[in-house]
Amino acid sequence: MTLRLFLGIEIPDEIASTLLPMQCGLDGANFSPRENFHITLRFIGDLEAKETAELDAMVEKIKQKPIELSLNSVGFFGKEKPHSIHALVANSEELNILAGRCEAACRKLGHEPETRKYTPHVTLAYLKREVNLRDVLEWQARHTTYKSEPFLVDRFYLYSSHMGNGPSHYNIEAEYPLIG
Template identity: 40%
Template sequence: MPRLFTGVEIPDDVAFELDLMRGGISGARWIDRESYHITLRFIGDIDEGLAREISYELDGVEAKPFKLRLTGSGFFGGNKPHTLFAGVEECADLRRLQSTHERICQALGLPPEPRKFAPHVTLARLKDPDHQALHRFIASHNLYKSRVFEVGRFVLFSSRPSRGGGRYAVEESYRLQAGL
């Protein structure tokens, strides 16, 4: 069974901007433009029955379209950086959508997500990066702001476990409805 997670896709033009940031950090494994997304809820490796239940419940999510903007850059991992990312401007609608996904997963028996939701777009995975280059990257991209874009759907992604992470496939998409 593939590994599943829910997320929001990044528009092609914004992904292109992020792609232009690539480079300059030894120890960085850059993410392919087609794989940029904002994870809402990591689900993991589950059986087909539970996957169908999750898909069914996600189909019932009621939320209206909303606007997002990516902003700045940063990294996770403190003194041992492991993930370089573009940030996401605070958005109450995004947080509500994420908490709905969290409630659905817990109601279906999945354990709570152990990490606090920190919306971001992963740009690179880091392994023993050059710290000076990493800090130069952050400094040169900390004022980055994408255009504001509308989120009109969320998706159920799958990935096959592989070294460095496999390509993501959209298993299902769920339209957000205006007028709710």
Template identity: 40%
Template sequence: MLLRLFAALPVPEAIALRLTALQKGVPGANWRSAEVMHITLAFFGEVDDAAAEELDTGLAGIRCKPFDLAIKGAGHFGRAAPRVLWMGVEPHPSLLLLANSCERAARRIGIPVEKRRFSPHVTMAYLGETRLDRLLSFERRLALYRSPDWCADRFYLYSSLKGGRGDNPYRIEAEYPLI
């Protein structure tokens, strides 16, 4: 059986609820619920059971101390046709180390990883027919936004339903405490 897998940090409920309170002013946005907000560390794509087991072992071997994070600013992906509205994540060296470690664990067992540069963010909405001026207005309004800090003390291996944008298209497959 193939699982569509990714590694991610969960966004604490209190922070996610603060983010959902900001979700307004962009007609055509398909807003994400607090329950699915996360920071993707690495996307692995469709992986068979044997490779998933090896990936789990590799991710469990990652060593990274807990660290503080905060949400900061807003932006979007898709220049010609914006498709995702996001909130940024304040840079932290441990976040980059953790993302790189997840990618290395996948590469070691032959799972290809995305070639795009790591851009930590929380997806706020998928965009359909959204006017660019309304999108840019949202981004300007939240350009100086900064959430309270929280301690990232674990990450998860999630599976996702392909194309799943329902209430909660993700399932936790494994949990990895940061130590």
């Protein structure tokens, strides 16, 4: 059986509750359900069961202490043609190290290197093509002062993503504690 996989960090309820009020006021936005809030460490793609087991064994070896994170702004991807809006994670060297270790594990298993710069974020909505830049900039301006309280990350997960009608559904396939 093939699974579409990614490694990520779950967003705690107390932080998610500060994101939900921003999910309005932008026509053409398909807002993400609360249960989909996460910070991606590394998108992996489709893997067979044997490859998934190999990945799990490799990622299980990652050792790192818990990380304190916070969200410190909102933004969007897509420059002139925005396709999603998000809350950005405040710069964290520890998070970058963890993402780098996930990247290294994937490369050791023969996965192509990630070519995009790592920009940790929580996706709030995917946008329909007809959404214009001006409306997205106005939404961003309304939430420009957003900052979350710090939160402790003491584990990360291997998620599977299942697409259907409406938003994707994510299942936790494995859990990896951060214990140092």
